[in-house]
Amino acid sequence: MKVFVTGANGFVGSYIVAQLLADGHEVFASSRTGDLSSFNTNKNYRFIQVDFSDPFSLHDAFEFVQPDIVVHSGAMSRPDDCEIKQSDAFDTNVFGTVQLLLNAEAYKSFFIFLSTDFIFDGEKGMYKEEDKPAPVSYYGKTKMDAEEAVMEYRHGWAIVRTSFVYGKPLYGRGNFITMIADKIRTKQPFNVVNDQLRTPTYVSDLANGIAAIVKQRTGGVFNIAGKNILTPFEMAQRVAESLGISDHLIRPVTKDELKELAQRPLKGGLDINKAISDLKYEPVSFDEGLRATLR
Numbered sequence: 143m144k145v146f147v148t149g150a151n152g153f154v155g156s157y158i159v160a161q162l163l164a165d166g167h168e169v170f171a172s173s174r175t176g177d178l179s180s181f182n183t184n185k186n187y188r189f190i191q192v193d194f195s196d197p198f199s200l201h202d203a204f205e206f207v208q209p210d211i212v213v214h215s216g217a218m219s220r221p222d223d224c225e226i227k228q229s230d231a232f233d234t235n236v237f238g239t240v241q242l243l244l245n246a247e248a249y250k251s252f253f254i255f256l257s258t259d260f261i262f263d264g265e266k267g268m269y270k271e272e273d274k275p276a277p278v279s280y281y282g283k284t285k286m287d288a289e290e291a292v293m294e295y296r297h298g299w300a301i302v303r304t305s306f307v308y309g310k311p312l313y314g315r316g317n318f319i320t321m322i323a324d325k326i327r328t329k330q331p332f333n334v335v336n337d338q339l340r341t342p343t344y345v346s347d348l349a350n351g352i353a354a355i356v357k358q359r360t361g362g363v364f365n366i367a368g369k370n371i372l373t374p375f376e377m378a379q380r381v382a383e384s385l386g387i388s389d390h391l392i393r394p395v396t397k398d399e400l401k402e403l404a405q406r407p408l409k410g411g412l413d414i415n416k417a418i419s420d421l422k423y424e425p426v427s428f429d430e431g432l433r434a435t436l437r
Contacts, residue, residue, distance in 0.1 A: 153312075
């Protein structure tokens, strides 16, 4: 199948591309920046430089690819940035998604959208697919609005919600776990919040879950996340233990002490029982994922 992937230069997008190529799909990877990957030796790989919020270049890209499936992993995903630059966040996360849906409709492509547990308010925690969104940040609001647009799409769709994705970057920027590992190794002081719960997701697991949806064209909303419930500080402690470093300068703080610009849900995390049942999803433990990340 021909699969068009947005955000292919990103941390998650690169893993999605790698998994889809491993599964034998014809992958058209896209990003607004030039190709950063080493996939171009694969005969099934093509890269297209395109800004998915630009209707004209996006139309040309879809006319060229005519995809069977679209995997939309591109986004403006840093909550504080979205809070500061709300117009940019809307253009990327909402308007861009709508533009992709309009173009996908012309080819009746199956549409997969990557979302987040930040669409919830964090009052309850361990959210199920049917729980009602109530975002507490502008980032969460843009992802909720984009989800609503996807749910109006007429030719088959799936929404994948995930939480706190980590792993070893294939290229490009790191993530929380790799950043914390650097802070610990170099004995840099750093405050990490300890009153917010997440279900950290190993990036290969997320890519495998999305690949299962691509293979089966399974529609609906799916939580694809990790199986352990941890605070970011607890994750940082596990990193230090894995590195065998006890004299680090990582300190636990509350969200009020940290004073992040965008509000985060206190009790995040996702119930993954539906994905386990319907997609045969089998995530690794956090410790297993951590070993693979730091190896």
